[in-house]
Amino acid sequence: MSHPNREGQRVPAVIFKTRAGGDWKDTHTNDLFAGKTVVVFALPGAYTPTCSSSHVPRYNELAPVFKANGVDAVVCLSVNDAFVMEAWAKDQNAENLLFIPDGNGEFAAGMGMLVDKSDLGFGKRSWRYSMLVKDGVIVKMFIEPDRPGDPFEVSDADTMLRYINPQAKEPEFVTIFTREGCPHCFRAKAMLKERGIAFEEIRTGQGTGVSSRTLRATTGRSTVPQVFIGGRHIGGADDLARYLGLA
Structure with missing residues (x-):
């Protein structure tokens, strides 16, 4: 057919x-x-x-x-x-x-x-x-x-x-590791939203399936948030603020 x-x-x-x-x-x-x-x-x-x-x-x-x-x-x-x-x-x-x-x-x-x-x-x-x-x-x-x-x-x-548009520029994909109730995570997400940057949020902690051990193995750190942009590890909320020119 x-x-x-x-x-x-x-x-x-x-x-x-x-x-x-x-x-x-x-x-x-x-x-x-x-x-x-x-x-x-x-x-x-x-x-x-x-x-x-x-x-x-x-x-x-x-x-x-x-x-x-x-x-x-x-x-x-x-x-x-x-x-x-x-x-x-x-x-x-x-x-x-x-x-x-x-x-x-x-x-x-x-x-x-x-x-x-x-x-x-x-x-x-x-x-x-x-x-x-x-x-x-x-x-x-x-x-x-x-x-x-x-x-x-x-x-x-x-x-x-x-x-x-053959020359269209693809966005750099953003992933942020967070934990429930984390004020620094909230601040990091707010900065990304303020800049209109779409992101994938991966929640860590009990009941999420992502343990602190997984977080350390993935990011090299045990604290949240941890932000990745375009496959590059940016760091926490303060690091993100510097990256975005907000600090």
Whole structure:
């Protein structure tokens, strides 16, 4: 089965049944795309291995770079219901993405991307692809090749970013080791937030699965916070303040 390339065409006009603040909300295609530049990546299903381990995390990591390069929103689309998509978004900590449930597969069908995965017990699902949409018109599509299984070769975030801007600078990833109730950890996180720097927080201590021994083995120190930027160990809160030019 071939999957059509719809570049130059408008996205299908559908109404997505979404959830907002505990209530049902009808979200029309125009709400997502009209007057906006949007990156969409569609995938077979929430919680599935490739989607959870690679597709969603990398788009979430690069979402700020997309936005710095003229993209208004990054949308994750899947043939799942609103409750599943909402839970998956929380599980993934993907705060930079907009998760849209194509519960009835209407958008996927309109794109010519609805496929039968009944052999896996999935029923009808979306083929994996990504696209750049400007004011409702599809500018570029990256469609996974027609092969058995779930190929993942061209719809990734890096391929889309290279298309939008081959010289785009990726962010330096930040990780901070913290402990519950630590005032210096709170100060370090506040400094990062003040500068608009996204970070991954790894909590240490009892019940977290990260012991003081692990902290020492990883950072060479036993105190928190410990901050890493771009793979380089910065140190504690005072060290971070100097690094950011705040001290």
